[in-house]
Amino acid sequence: MAQKNRRKQPTIDREHGLFLLKDMLRIRRLEEKCVELYTASKIRGFVHLYIGEEAIAVGAMLALVPEDNIVATYREHGHALARGVSANAIMAEMYGKVEGCSRGRGGSMHLFDAATRFYGGNAIVGGGLPLAVGLGLADKLAGRQRVTACFFGEGAVAEGEFHESMNLAALWKLPVLFCCENNLYAMGTALARSESETDICLKASAFEIPAWPVDGMDVLAVEEATKRAAIAVRAGGGPHFLEYRTYRFRAHSMYDPELYRDKLEVEEWKKRDPIPNLVERLKQHNLWQEEVWTEMEAEVAREIDAAVEFAEAGHWEPVEELTRFVYSDPSLRSGPALNPER
Amino acid sequence: MRAAIRDALLRDERVFLMGEDVGRYGGCFAVSKGLLDEFGPERIRDTPLSESAFVGAGIGAAMGGARPIVEIMTVNFSLLALDQIVNNAATILHMSGGQFNIPLVIRMTTGAGRQLAAQHSHSLEGWYAHIPGIKVLTPATLEDARGMLWTALEDPDPVLIFENGLLYNMEGELAGDAGPVEIFQAAIRRPGKQISLFTYGGTLFKTLQAAEELAREQIDAEVVDLRTLRPLDTATIVDSVKRTHRALIVDEGWKTGSISAEIMARIMENAFYELDAPVARVCSAEVPMPYPKHLEDAAIPQTPGIVAAARRVVTGHE
Numbered sequence: 019m020a021q022k023n024r025r026k027q028p029t030i031d032r033e034h035g036l037f038l039l040k041d042m043l044r045i046r047r048l049e050e051k052c053v054e055l056y057t058a059s060k061i062r063g064f065v066h067l068y069i070g071e072e073a074i075a076v077g078a079m080l081a082l083v084p085e086d087n088i089v090a091t092y093r094e095h096g097h098a099l100a101r102g103v104s105a106n107a108i109m110a111e112m113y114g115k116v117e118g119c120s121r122g123r124g125g126s127m128h129l130f131d132a133a134t135r136f137y138g139g140n141a142i143v144g145g146g147l148p149l150a151v152g153l154g155l156a157d158k159l160a161g162r163q164r165v166t167a168c169f170f171g172e173g174a175v176a177e178g179e180f181h182e183s184m185n186l187a188a189l190w191k192l193p194v195l196f197c198c199e200n201n202l203y204a205m206g207t208a209l210a211r212s213e214s215e216t217d218i219c220l221k222a223s224a225f226e227i228p229a230w231p232v233d234g235m236d237v238l239a240v241e242e243a244t245k246r247a248a249i250a251v252r253a254g255g256g257p258h259f260l261e262y263r264t265y266r267f268r269a270h271s272m273y274d275p276e277l278y279r280d281k282l283e284v285e286e287w288k289k290r291d292p293i294p295n296l297v298e299r300l301k302q303h304n305l306w307q308e309e310v311w312t313e314m315e316a317e318v319a320r321e322i323d324a325a326v327e328f329a330e331a332g333h334w335e336p337v338e339e340l341t342r343f344v345y346s347d348p349s350l351r352s353g354p355a356l357n358p359e360r
Numbered sequence: 361m362r363a364a365i366r367d368a369l370l371r372d373e374r375v376f377l378m379g380e381d382v383g384r385y386g387g388c389f390a391v392s393k394g395l396l397d398e399f400g401p402e403r404i405r406d407t408p409l410s411e412s413a414f415v416g417a418g419i420g421a422a423m424g425g426a427r428p429i430v431e432i433m434t435v436n437f438s439l440l441a442l443d444q445i446v447n448n449a450a451t452i453l454h455m456s457g458g459q460f461n462i463p464l465v466i467r468m469t470t471g472a473g474r475q476l477a478a479q480h481s482h483s484l485e486g487w488y489a490h491i492p493g494i495k496v497l498t499p500a501t502l503e504d505a506r507g508m509l510w511t512a513l514e515d516p517d518p519v520l521i522f523e524n525g526l527l528y529n530m531e532g533e534l535a536g537d538a539g540p541v542e543i544f545q546a547a548i549r550r551p552g553k554q555i556s557l558f559t560y561g562g563t564l565f566k567t568l569q570a571a572e573e574l575a576r577e578q579i580d581a582e583v584v585d586l587r588t589l590r591p592l593d594t595a596t597i598v599d600s601v602k603r604t605h606r607a608l609i610v611d612e613g614w615k616t617g618s619i620s621a622e623i624m625a626r627i628m629e630n631a632f633y634e635l636d637a638p639v640a641r642v643c644s645a646e647v648p649m650p651y652p653k654h655l656e657d658a659a660i661p662q663t664p665g666i667v668a669a670a671r672r673v674v675t676g677h678e
Contacts, residue, residue, distance in 0.1 A: 121457025130456035142447045148413045152420020159402060159426055182413030343454040344492045346461045346516035
């Protein structure tokens with residue numbers, strides 16, 4: 019059943035608070051740089067910004083361990099960075115350089131990274147959910163205690179794949195953590211204009227999946243709720259579902275004049291910006307000094323500048339290699355020892 | 361097929377079979393009968409009617425280290441999973457810059473001939489052959505039905521196997537040690553000198569029969585079983601045309617925008633000056649498959665039509 023999150027506000031310690039703050043700031047500044055580079059035509063294609071939603075990726079990743087799997091969407095710069103993919107590899111990917119985390123083949127919407135078990139930005143809405151079910155199934159069959167965290171927007175709940183995947187995960191009690199980032203608009207379509215039932219947790223409950231809403235603008239609340247859910251999933255409690263209530267401050271992508279929402283609404287949500295909110299919280303607990311902020315900004319700026327430099331210095335994959343990676347290189351067969359030694 | 365699946369389950373504990381009614385029911389063509397008792401419900405996994413989710417789950421499980429065999433009842437139902445097959449299975453290796461391969465096998469039945477009408481009888485394997493990133497196998501013989509599954513499971517990338525429904529009931533003796541087979545080469549099932557008949561899957565035996573009838577008319581036909589539609593073995597096709605100088609393609613798919621058109625194009629590109637006559641085709645009529653037997657028979661390639669078309673190519677008249 020849908021549960022209300024009645025927990026008290028989580029406590030905060032200084033070091034942890036600053037860590038969260040810095041991770042959110044890294045995402046924000048990386049993406050602001052992306053806008054600049056897009057305008058300068060260094061980055062092309064579609065770029066979907068996560069600005070405003072950073073608390074979710076940062077808080078949620080802390081509930082996961084390196085063995086866990088992550089499936090994300092095309093709005094995944096924040097998830098990749100928070101998961102530990104380097105800003106260098108992400109920026110080089112956006113440039114389309116071979117040093118990118120997907121060798122430049124994917125771009126902004128398709129960040130992949132085997133080392134951090136980051137199974138990609140999937141740009142078909144709802145298309146990643148069945149994959150997450152499968153990753154969970156493989157872990158269950160192999161007896162591994164991993165969690166597969168699957169991020170998707172509220173727009174995905176209109177897709178058949180959402181319902182099919184929720185049912186399969188629940189039916190087979192798979193270790194999947196469904197992380198729904200409800201930013202209220204599927205591109206330009208407000209939830210109430212596309213769903214007869216706008217309570218998303220109820221949809222998960224219909225599949226007997228424990229589900230609860232989370233304030234997606236509060237990184238501490240995200241961390242706490244996600245940890246609680248991940249612990250339950252890891253313990254064999256079957257799939258869990260979190261609805262992070264959030265808002266995207268920027269346009270859907272670079273080609274969006276935002277005719278579908280009120281500027282006042284955007285301004286209201288900006289008051290709940292997760293970054294200043296966390297600063298405020300630290301201040302309330304006397305854990306704040308202005309010079310920390312200055313130093314943090316400088317450090318993040320250095321990281322992002324270095325990433326841009328890295329991407330600029332990167333290489334274009336030779337056109338002769340165009341048809342690589344359509345099929346696996348036979349010499350690199352990771353495949354199936356069908357004559358196992360056992 | 362059952363022997364092939366059983367072999368695979370015995371050989372590798374990462375292999376599991378998943379699909380609608382593969383367990384309790386025994387498979388809708390009884391292909392997996394008895395496997396549930398032997399291997400249990402974790403590895404003989406019944407799924408809900410959710411093609412997109414269970415095909416996608418097969419892709420995810422393959423990325424997660426398993427070796428799934430996903431069964432889809434018919435090619436028409438596979439269209440419900442087209443997003444997962446085309447947008448994920450075929451692309452993830454590429455989009456990830458070679459980091460994540462998808463060692464997945466998807467089996468499905470294809471073809472007409474059982475009066476199952478227009479939503480269970482089409483031959484869309486040629487359509488799938490359009491997609492880079494997947495392999496398309498079309499076994500027609502018992503050896504291939506058994507051996508191709510083995511080879512497909514050894515492949516690091518997604519492999520689709522299209523099994524013609526009429527071939528399930530074909531009987532024959534298989535050597536006890538029948539093993540994996542090579543999948544990238546077309547096979548010359550009957551050598552001949554005057555015309556090359558290119559076909560695969562459900563129409564192979566009709567074409568072989570046509571070749572026998574042509575022999576009685578002193579027309580010596582070569583029958584090439586394509587076996588795999590992607591990658592297509594252009595070299596064997598071209599070599600055959602260079603020997604016979606005439607070609608006829610027999611395909612249960614429709615003509616327009618089809619694998620038969622692709623084969624013709626490759627012959628034009630690679631062997632145009634070898635030809636003594638225009639290349640011809642025998643394909644399905646361009647209609648959704650009708651239910652009544654006489655109309656279904658008329659809609660798909662049949663031996664007399666193949667004989668007549670081949671005769672026309674060789675002699676210039678009916």
